[in-house]
Amino acid sequence: MTVESLPTFTHPARQRWESIPADIRQRLLANVWCGQCRHEVTITNFTGAIKGGDLLLVGKCAECHGDVARVIEGV
Numbered sequence: 001m002t003v004e005s006l007p008t009f010t011h012p013a014r015q016r017w018e019s020i021p022a023d024i025r026q027r028l029l030a031n032v033w034c035g036q037c038r039h040e041v042t043i044t045n046f047t048g049a050i051k052g053g054d055l056l057l058v059g060k061c062a063e064c065h066g067d068v069a070r071v072i073e074g075v
């Protein structure tokens with residue numbers, strides 16, 4: 001998945017996201033905790049925004065399609 005194909009990122013969130021190396025981004029997307037599955041899952045259909053100085057990704061669990069989120073601190 002390339003950043004160009006990402007759904008909805010605010011401009012600052014996209015800049016922050018693009019400053020992260022691609023291999024790290026891939027890892028961040030693939031180990032999001034899902035409270036329903038109770039293990040790490042891949043986040044899909046996510047959006048990105050800056051919240052309190054951190055990059056916040058909100059999307060769906062690839063397995064149960066429940067809501068999941070990941071905060072990426074001070075990148």
Ligand SMILES: [Zn+2]
Nearest residue numbers: 034037061064
């Ligand atoms: Zn899940």
